[in-house]
Amino acid sequence: MSRVFESSYKLLFGFSAKKLSIASLVITVVISYLRGSLVYFGELAFATGTLYFFRTPFLSLKKIIYISSITVGVVAAFETVLLRPPFTFFLAIPVVTSLILATIDPKSKSWIIPFILSSLIYYKISMEAMITSLLLAIGIPILRFAFSKISYGIDPFNLFSAFLFSVFGEGEQFEEELKKIGEEKEVDIHLFKLHGEKSRAVAVVSNVHPGPFKGVSGAKLIDFINSEVGKKGYKLLFMHGVGSHENDPASSEDVKKIAEIIGSKLEDGGSLWRSANPCIPGQGIKGDVMVTSLPLDPGPNIHIVSKVKSSMDDIPSSFARMIKENDILVDAQNRFDGDVQWSEEDLKDLISLIDNIKKEKCEDYYIGIGNVSMGDADKTRSEFGQLGISSLVISCSNKKTALLIFDSNNIKVGIRERLVEKLKEKGYDTVEIISTDNHRETGVGRGFGYRVAGERVPFEVIEKKALQAISMAESDMEKKRVEYLKLRVKAKFLGEKGFKLLTSIAMKRSYFASAIFAYIIIAMFLTTLV
Numbered sequence: 001m002s003r004v005f006e007s008s009y010k011l012l013f014g015f016s017a018k019k020l021s022i023a024s025l026v027i028t029v030v031i032s033y034l035r036g037s038l039v040y041f042g043e044l045a046f047a048t049g050t051l052y053f054f055r056t057p058f059l060s061l062k063k064i065i066y067i068s069s070i071t072v073g074v075v076a077a078f079e080t081v082l083l084r085p086p087f088t089f090f091l092a093i094p095v096v097t098s099l100i101l102a103t104i105d106p107k108s109k110s111w112i113i114p115f116i117l118s119s120l121i122y123y124k125i126s127m128e129a130m131i132t133s134l135l136l137a138i139g140i141p142i143l144r145f146a147f148s149k150i151s152y153g154i155d156p157f158n159l160f161s162a163f164l165f166s167v168f169g170e171g172e173q174f175e176e177e178l179k180k181i182g183e184e185k186e187v188d189i190h191l192f193k194l195h196g197e198k199s200r201a202v203a204v205v206s207n208v209h210p211g212p213f214k215g216v217s218g219a220k221l222i223d224f225i226n227s228e229v230g231k232k233g234y235k236l237l238f239m240h241g242v243g244s245h246e247n248d249p250a251s252s253e254d255v256k257k258i259a260e261i262i263g264s265k266l267e268d269g270g271s272l273w274r275s276a277n278p279c280i281p282g283q284g285i286k287g288d289v290m291v292t293s294l295p296l297d298p299g300p301n302i303h304i305v306s307k308v309k310s311s312m313d314d315i316p317s318s319f320a321r322m323i324k325e326n327d328i329l330v331d332a333q334n335r336f337d338g339d340v341q342w343s344e345e346d347l348k349d350l351i352s353l354i355d356n357i358k359k360e361k362c363e364d365y366y367i368g369i370g371n372v373s374m375g376d377a378d379k380t381r382s383e384f385g386q387l388g389i390s391s392l393v394i395s396c397s398n399k400k401t402a403l404l405i406f407d408s409n410n411i412k413v414g415i416r417e418r419l420v421e422k423l424k425e426k427g428y429d430t431v432e433i434i435s436t437d438n439h440r441e442t443g444v445g446r447g448f449g450y451r452v453a454g455e456r457v458p459f460e461v462i463e464k465k466a467l468q469a470i471s472m473a474e475s476d477m478e479k480k481r482v483e484y485l486k487l488r489v490k491a492k493f494l495g496e497k498g499f500k501l502l503t504s505i506a507m508k509r510s511y512f513a514s515a516i517f518a519y520i521i522i523a524m525f526l527t528t529l530v
Helices: 004-013 018-033 039-053 063-080 092-104 110-123 128-134 140-150 158-169 172-179 217-231 253-267 344-356 414-425 459-475 496-505 509-529
Strands: 183-195 201-206 233-239 282-284 289-294 301-307 327-331 364-371 387-397 401-406 430-435 481-493
Touching: 018 063, 039 063, 039 092, 039 110, 063 092, 063 183, 092 110, 092 128, 092 140, 092 509, 110 128, 110 430, 128 509, 140 509, 158 172, 158 387, 172 496, 183 253, 183 301, 201 217, 217 233, 217 253, 233 327, 233 364, 233 387, 233 481, 282 327, 282 344, 282 387, 282 430, 289 344, 289 401, 301 430, 364 459, 387 459, 401 459, 414 459
Parallel strands: 201 233, 301 327, 401 430
Antiparallel strands: 183 201, 183 481, 282 289, 289 301, 364 387, 387 401
């Protein structure tokens, strides 16, 4: 299973635009000097001025200069290599500029302006070139029509524009696209209310996926839930259950509805709440799968699933359907290391581990909760979200268990292993470190589109904060009452069909790129024929 969305993001934004634009600008200056022409500076002014006039929050002056420099640099290089005079392939400039405008604001007709301006420039030079410039404008709607046909009726220009807006915190446009293809369904959420004299908290195991990316629907899930449970005086321990983007809420309204339902149930003391009579936590490894069992109730047992060798990301919903009803799966999301792989062998190993975990009843059961903000260590909040690092410490029959929860989208390889070793040195028998899989900043970082915990924040800082969270939980240790409630929330989600649809569109990115490249090449060489 490949990271389709992430690899698409890498294709679009993974390169260094700054380095490429500087190189292109140098090429343009050198060629202008060698050929004794200022035409290329005029082309730079044309592209930069047009884009700047129609700029948006995500099309800053810096990005405009990047785009203009690269475009003009490529045109200048082509003309020089093919021994053509300056201005020969000028039509490529308005074509690229129009494509950018059609992408950032597909509902506007601003994309036609570069063609009108270029035709006015050609008016004094060549009537044929002027007509060619105007005819090339037809290419944009033709491309959009063709792209919609191979994208099952969805306009990729609208989709990409909506994505760009979401990166800058305006997710409404993308949510409108999700609503069109989403479906009404029910998704499970498990609540464990931990109630003591020193503190009270709620552990939420959510099969609602906190995605897709910044500013859009589920990316707000954890913050919304934290706000609702905070109003009731509870701390939040958030864990991601099973499923992937098919369980992304379609809109912020759906997220708010889900969070409010969770908040309202904290005051519900109905018959569905049960007091705990837990078993001793356990841990086991088989093949590439590791399971850490945290029984908090005689009902469902929490089984945290990690990978030993391959990357850990999104337990398939199909796996959950093969697990007994009294077992809850948690996606540890704690190893970011390449592609995600889930095999039938993994499923067999998972079932075997869960079935063979010892279920010895616990005596002298103590629970402690801790939480440390990462705001001072990660001021941009690109790696850690609002919850920072949370901790759950359990003392049971003289055996100590520690769970650390990073409010992040996965964890850099090596951090978990080092923290596990550190805590075992401190006397903990069972240790696990997981992330919430929050997509709060997904779509912002370079490369794969987000920064995992530990990518920039030094390990020493993370270690210090994690140990503080553990220390807080140790100070909070007491015999807390544990109560459980299972919710089935009904809302509009992306759904499996919607997820497959968006994945299929992402998989066709090479077709889109090839068609756009061909359009630009045609524009460059049409002027040589008139």
